[in-house]
Amino acid sequence: MTRGLDPEGHIAPEGSLTRVPHAFGPVVAAARDRIPEVFGARLNGAYLYGSIPRGTARVGRSDLDLLVVLRDGPTDSDRADRQALDEALDEEFPQIDGAASLLAGRAQVLSEPERYDLGWFVACLCTPLLGEDLSAHLPRYRPDTLLARETNGDLALLLPRWRERIVAAGDSEAALRRLVRYMSRHLVRTGFTLVMPRWNGWTSDLREMAGAFAGYYPARGDEMCAAAARGLDPVGDAAVLRAYVDDLGPWLAGEYARVHGVKAPRPA
Structure with missing residues (x-):
C-alpha cells in the first residue's frame, strides 16, 4: 500500500x-x-x-x-x-x-x-x-478533485460561525483550547485535501498532512506546520484563533475555491 x-x-x-x-x-x-x-x-x-x-x-x-x-x-x-x-x-x-x-x-x-x-x-x-x-x-474512492471539493470545499461558509464561537468562548482557556484543537485540525485537513490530488494519496497524520501541503505552498508551510502542532497539543490562545479566521482561513478558502471549486449545496 x-x-x-x-x-x-x-x-x-x-x-x-x-x-x-x-x-x-x-x-x-x-x-x-x-x-x-x-x-x-x-x-x-x-x-x-x-x-x-x-x-x-x-x-x-x-x-x-x-x-x-x-x-x-x-x-x-x-x-x-x-x-x-x-x-x-x-x-x-x-x-x-x-x-x-x-x-x-x-x-x-x-x-x-x-x-x-x-x-x-x-x-x-x-x-x-x-x-x-x-x-x-458505497463506492471506492480515489484522492481526486471531486473528493477534495465535496469534503472540504465549504470553508468559506464555516468562517463566520468560527468567529461567533471565538466570541462566545470569551477568555475561558478551556473553551479556547478546544477551539484551537478543532480549528487547527480542520485547517490542516483542508490544506491537505487542497493538494491531495497532486500528492496522490491519503493520510490522517496531521504532521504528514502539513508537510504535504508545504511541499506545494512553501510560503504558507510554516503556518500549516504550526497548526498541525497545535492540533496535537492545543493552547488556549485567542490570538491564534483570530489569525486563523482573519488570515490563514480566508486565504485557504479562496485558494480552495480557485483550485477545486465550491462544495455542492446540501439540503437544509
Whole structure:
C-alpha cells in the first residue's frame, strides 16, 4: 500500500479494531455496550474513527471519536442522549481527553449529496463497531478533485460561525483550547485535501498532512506546520484563533475555491 492507497489506487480503510491500543480497550468496550442501551431499536450501526482505531492514540491526550448511525434522522432527544453518553464516558475514563459522538441517519449517509463527503468518511475513515456496515453500499474512492471539493470545499461558509464561537468562548482557556484543537485540525485537513490530488494519496497524520501541503505552498508551510502542532497539543490562545479566521482561513478558502471549486449545496 502506497500513501494510504490500495494497489488499484483507491483510498484504503485506515482503521481497525485490532489496532486499538491496549489502554483504550476498556473505553471502546464501554462504548460498544452502552450505545445500544441508549439508542435501542433506532440504532442502525456505530463506528470508531480517529486516532484510537488508527493505533496512534495518546493516553490522556486523545479523544474518543464515534459515529452513531440511526435508522431515521436524529431527533433532539437523540442529541440529548448522545451528549449524556459522551459526558459519561469522558468522566469515567481518564485515558481520553473527551468523547465526541456524531449522529447521522442511514438515508443521509447513503444519499447522493453525501456520497463524496459523509459516505466517503464512513467507507474510508470509520471502523465498524456495531450493527450494519454501510461501506458495503458505497463506492471506492480515489484522492481526486471531486473528493477534495465535496469534503472540504465549504470553508468559506464555516468562517463566520468560527468567529461567533471565538466570541462566545470569551477568555475561558478551556473553551479556547478546544477551539484551537478543532480549528487547527480542520485547517490542516483542508490544506491537505487542497493538494491531495497532486500528492496522490491519503493520510490522517496531521504532521504528514502539513508537510504535504508545504511541499506545494512553501510560503504558507510554516503556518500549516504550526497548526498541525497545535492540533496535537492545543493552547488556549485567542490570538491564534483570530489569525486563523482573519488570515490563514480566508486565504485557504479562496485558494480552495480557485483550485477545486465550491462544495455542492446540501439540503437544509
